Amino acid sequence: MKPQxxxxxxxxxxxxxxxxxxxxxxxxxxxxxxxWLKQYAPDDIDGIxxxxxxxxxxxxxxxxxxxxxxxxxxxxxxxxxxxxxxTLGQSIEAFQKQSMSEGKVNPPCPMLxxxxxxxxxxxxxxxxxxxxxxxxxxxxxxMGVINNVAICPIAFNAFEELxxxxxxxxx
Numbered sequence: 001m002k003p004q005x006x007x008x009x010x011x012x013x014x015x016x017x018x019x020x021x022x023x024x025x026x027x028x029x030x031x032x033x034x035x036w037l038k039q040y041a042p043d044d045i046d047g048i049x050x051x052x053x054x055x056x057x058x059x060x061x062x063x064x065x066x067x068x069x070x071x072x073x074x075x076x077x078x079x080x081x082x083x084x085x086x087t088l089g090q091s092i093e094a095f096q097k098q099s100m101s102e103g104k105v106n107p108p109c110p111m112l113x114x115x116x117x118x119x120x121x122x123x124x125x126x127x128x129x130x131x132x133x134x135x136x137x138x139x140x141x142x143m144g145v146i147n148n149v150a151i152c153p154i155a156f157n158a159f160e161e162l163x164x165x166x167x168x169x170x171x
Contacts, residue, residue, distance in 0.1 A: 012059055013160075014153045016067055023150035026160075029170050030149065033163055034142040041139045041166075048165065052158040053133035060153050066115035067151055068130050074105040080124040084111065087119045131155035 013019055023030075042048065076084070085095040088111070099110040111119045117127070129135060131148040133155060138145070148155040 012056075012153075012157055014060060014065070016065070016153070019153055019156045020150055023156065030146050030159070032170055033168055034146060036168060037139055037142060046136055046138050049138045049158065049162060050134045052161055052165070053131075053154065056154040056157045060157070062154070063115055065153060066112060067153075068127075068148075069107075069109040069112040069115075069117065071107050071151055072109075072130075073107060074109065074124060074126055075103065076105060076124050076126075083122050084119060084124070087122050133158055 013022065037045070081092055081095070085092045088095065090098070095110075099105055109117075111117055111123070117123050131152040131154055132141060132144060135141065145155065145159065149159045150156070
């Protein structure tokens with residue numbers, strides 16, 4: 001009987017300090033991969049990335065992390081600003097004065113309660129789609145993706161697996 005080849009299953013990284021450290025270590029590599037993707041990404045790159053995103057969303061519980069809510073500035077649409085202020089029982093002006101600067105919500109997000117969103121059902125579109133892996137035209141959004149890799153375990157793991165899946169080798 002012929003021995004079966006063992007597939008190497010990559011370790012899922014969820015430790016935020018380790019992700020930040022690895023992201024810094026891989027920074028040059030990630031930018032090289034970005035340049036490579038701009039030229040050589042397969043035609044089905046959006047589908048590949050969506051599949052990886054869904055895989056890691058199933059494996060990693062965002063409610064145990066909330067790092068995005070603790071570290072990102074949010075730019076809100078006027079409609080979202082109104083809904084959030086109303087949900088929090090504040091006027092838009094009071095919310096802006098208390099929680100925003102230069103048109104963006106300051107981190108940590110004022111809607112964050114522990115590691116959960118206090119307005120989850122009414123959260124802004126930018127929060128609903130974070131880390132933005134499943135949006136179309138992945139190759140044209142890589143700067144934002146690379147920034148999110150250092151913040152989000154889902155983005156980090158999906159991006160690292162994407163390198164392996166595409167058999168990319170650093171030059």
